[in-house]
Amino acid sequence: SQTIHQWPATxxxxxxxxxxxxxxxxxxxxxxxxxYRQAAGRGLQLLFYSVGIGQISSEVPQNLSASxxxxxxxxxxxxxxxxxxxxxxxxxxxxxxxxxTQYFGPGTRLTVL
Amino acid sequence: xxxxTQMEGPVTLSxxxxxxxxxTYTATGYPSLFWYVQYPGEGLQLLLKATKADDKGSNKxxxxxxxxxxxxxxLEKGSVQVSDSAVYFCALSESQGGSExxxxxxxxxxxxxx
Numbered sequence: 001s002q003t004i005h006q007w008p009a010t011x012x013x014x015x016x017x018x019x020x021x022x023x024x025x026x027x028x029x030x031x032x033x034x035x036y037r038q039a040a041g042r043g044l045q046l047l048f049y050s051v052g053i054g055q056i057s058s059e060v061p062q063n064l065s066a067s068x069x070x071x072x073x074x075x076x077x078x079x080x081x082x083x084x085x086x087x088x089x090x091x092x093x094x095x096x097x098x099x100x101t102q103y104f105g106p107g108t109r110l111t112v113l
Numbered sequence: 114x115x116x117x118t119q120m121e122g123p124v125t126l127s128x129x130x131x132x133x134x135x136x137t138y139t140a141t142g143y144p145s146l147f148w149y150v151q152y153p154g155e156g157l158q159l160l161l162k163a164t165k166a167d168d169k170g171s172n173k174x175x176x177x178x179x180x181x182x183x184x185x186x187x188l189e190k191g192s193v194q195v196s197d198s199a200v201y202f203c204a205l206s207e208s209q210g211g212s213e214x215x216x217x218x219x220x221x222x223x224x225x226x227x
Contacts (some may be wrong), residue, residue, distance in 0.1 A: 006156075032213065043219035044157075044202065090156050100145050100206040100213035104156035 002027035006091050006105040013112055019064075019078040021108050023091030027073065031093040033074040035066055038088040050074060051096065058093060086112045115140040119203045126225050134188040134221050136177075136203035144205040146170075146179050146186040147215070147227055151200045160188075160201070193225045204224035 003026045014018060025031050035047040046059045048066035056066050063082060067075045074091055092103040120135040138146065145164045149157040161170030165182035175190045186203060204219040 007190060010200060034214075046218040049214065079208055092157075095214055100215075101147070102213075102215055103159070104149075107154075107156045109154075 002007070002093075003101060004091060004093055004105040006089075006108050008108060011016075011110045011111070013081050013110065015083055015094055016033075016080050017112070019076070019081050019085070021076040021089055021110075023076075023105055024072055025076040025093045028072070028093065028095065030071060030096050032096050033068060035074065035076050035094040036092065037089040038090060038107075040087070047076070062073065081112045084113050088112055106112065115144065115205060115207045117203050117205055117218040119221055120133070120220075121221065122217055123222040123224060126223070128195055128227050129192045130225075132188070132190040132193045132223070134201055134223070135190065136186045136218060138141050138184050138186065138203075138205050140184075140205055144207060146177070147179055147204040147206070148175070148186070148188050149202040149204060149217075151202065151220070153199070156204065160162075161208050167218075168183075190203055193223075195225045198223055199224045210221070 005024050015035045032051055036050045037047055038044050048056055048058055050056050050068045053068050063078055065077050089108045092102040094102045116138050116139045121150050130199040147162045148160040150160045151157045163170040163179035169178045175187045179187050200220045202220045202224045204215045207214045207216050
């Protein structure tokens, strides 16, 4: 069966520090991968999605970036965090081309102080 | 662009009450429609889906029918339980560039009291 992992589960970082969140998927090949952010009291915002290694589409211009160094690995990064980057970050995957259901990871709670 | 509007919460019910969470959508094509559920501190889980008009998705006692004429996908459950307390998101699929993107509503928080 397929599983999706995210780490860390929680993170507290000072303003201006770098960020690296990791997401990996097991049990499937060539998935579409997604990064979402859920800010307090707001819905889900799609940040990035990827249809293959090295292929990243950005939805919202901001100080975050994403990379996909391996087929089942998706990384969310920042060089300098802002207070507004606080939120719950969710990674998701879907089977490429055959279904439109997305499957979500457990999320990372990021607090920027 | 495509959009989803769902009723604002929070919604508070007593156990065994009837639940309806309204969801309407705007789309240029023929999207699939979804309900996701998020339990406290967790990621989202797919609750049910419908891929074409008049389809009914169902799971764990929840149901929703894809109504093209009213562009709606309302979530219902006949008798809620305390364990149903969660945030519920309505979503539609938007195909672009070979990747199915989901457009989410803002979520409705449900609290069920014993």
